[in-house]
Amino acid sequence: MSSTAKLLLLALVAPASIALGLLAGALPADRELAQQILVELRAPRVAAAFACGGLLALAGALMQTLFRNPLAEPYLLGVSGGAGLLALLGMAAGLAWPWVSALAFAGSLLALALAAALGGRMLARDHTPLLLAGVMLAAGFGALIALVLSVAPAERLPGMLFFLMGDLAWTSNASMLWGALLLAVAAALGLSRRLDVLQLSPLKAASLGVAVAPTRWTLFVLAGACASLVVAQAGSIGFVGLMVPHALRKLGFAGHRVLLPACALAGGSLLVLADALARTMIEPRELPVGVLTALLGVPMMLWLLRRP
Secondary structure: OOHHHHHHHHHHHHHHHHHHHHHOOOOOOOHHHHHHHHHHHHHHHHHHHHHHHHHHHHHHHHHHHHHOOOOOOHHHHOHHHHHHHHHHHHHHOOOOHHHHHHHHHHHHHHHHHHHHHHHOOOOOOOOHHHHHHHHHHHHHHHHHHHHHHHHOOHHHHHHHHHHHHOOHHHOOOHHHHHHHHHHHHHHHHHOHHHHHHHOOOHHHHHHOOOOHHHHHHHHHHHHHHHHHHHHHHHOOOOOHHHHHHHHHHHOOOOOHHHHHHHHHHHHHHHHHHHHHHHHHOOOOOOOOHHHHHHHHHHHHHHHHHHOO
16 A cells, blocks of 8 residues: 555544544433533644644654654654643642643743754764764653642642643643644655655765754754644653654654654544543543553553564
8 A cells, every 4th residue: 555545544433533533431411411421522632743743743743853863753852842841830830721831832842942052063974963962851850849749738739630640631822733733744744755865864864955054953943843742731741753654654654745744644533542442441531542542552552662
């Protein structure tokens, strides 16, 4: 099957996953009340889940191309740590969710700026300093997050932990996330030819006329912005950005012209289904969706890594 045919198949799977996400879980017998639950509660959450999954998978694909490593993922540059730290400080202070979300977004941008300042000087020639800067920032933010959790008021800890594990109950602006997803896919597709060449080697890309440094910086900013938006709205949802691009490459989505939209479709579908499971597995309680993506992602990645 050609890559285009596989992409069309994913385009059919996506609305099916959205329908399953809407119908998962019990509904009251009262038709009017059931309709209200579907329209006002489930539909915005499912829409946000699809957009978040698409943004994470797209960011993962861009990061894997930037570092030329199929195991790179969106949070590699400390984005989730920076967002988590400022979000937890806002929660500890008792701020309302819009302010917490704004702080999380600011924290993720701070992490990106620090990573760029510490490791971006030689990005045209070598991405290793940027990678090391991201790893060190993630470790530092992790230590500060542990410190905040250890001194935070006990009554605020459950919400803090749910945010750190990834929870779509926090999402409040699905239309903004969808707009960001469409813009990000369009911007990434505009880079697809350069990304195909850059993935071979920076030297070959330069010899073919690709401006390596500007392209890498564009990847850095675009992937970071996608991940930052998701963390600000839903916390740290792991494995989607790592697993989806890696799996799609194994399935034959080689060129970025088909890989990037495939990531948006597959990532969105995966997160919608994972959130449906998180909502319904232990009703009436919910699991953080990040727990489900990790439980699904670890065995899936181990299986993918064993494949030739």
